[in-house]
């Protein structure tokens with residue numbers, strides 16, 4: 001099934017909130033119904049961005065400060081948008097992305113204490129008009145998410161961001177909720193403490209509501225500035 005114009009959905013929230021799990025479930029369900037679906041993730045998702053991902057998640061850029069990290073995230077995002085996301089949307093593909101610009105607003109902006117104007121400028125340059133049609137924010141207490149993430153990766157050491165204090169993770173939860181409140185058209189908050197299948201049903205319903213609209217002719221909604 002081809003949409004006249006793709007649909008761009010991003011999955012956001014703290015560590016262990018179930019973003020990757022739910023993205024997979026939604027992709028399977030849409031693919032089974034014949035939709036063309038692309039799943040991708042940040043940081044990464046394109047050849048250039050995956051190269052930068054390692055630098056960011058290993059903590060190699062951390063000593064150079066949060067501005068440096070934020071610029072690297074933006075560089076990776078720009079490559080991902082131009083090489084992968086925009087071309088897929090143009091082909092009418094549904095793009096599901098595990099973390100996107102809201103993670104930068106929260107991790108580098110709010111808990112990284114970067115000036116809002118700096119974060120906004122980087123965002124504008126990196127997304128270059130490719131704003132998500134829908135952002136699903138998976139909400140749960142930080143302690144629950146961290147425990148899930150740790151159990152999953154029992155043998156791995158925590159990455160650059162996982163190892164931060166619980167208080168920082170709680171601040172991020174609040175920041176994601178603030179984003180949702182400020183942009184209710186784009187963002188939907190989902191209670192991520194429930195069983196995966198219950199959450200998946202709600203996510204399917206949310207996306208279902210957006211699919212018919214895309215079949216209608218009208219102004220493109222994901223590339224407004226391009």
Ligand SMILES: Nc1ncnc2c1ncn2[C@@H]1O[C@H](COP(=O)(O)OP(=O)(O)OP(=O)(O)O)[C@@H](O)[C@H]1O
Nearest residue numbers: 014015016017018019020021148149152194195196
């Ligand atoms: N609704 C749920 N209830 C209980 N456990 C869950 C639920 N959803 C996912 N999990 C489990 O919690 C762990 C984290 O889930 P997942 O990897 O999907 O989260 P994530 O948001 O992608 O995390 P990260 O930010 O670390 O990438 C996994 O082991 C997963 O199986």
Ligand SMILES: [Mg+2]
Nearest residue numbers: 019020021098
């Ligand atoms: Mg994940």
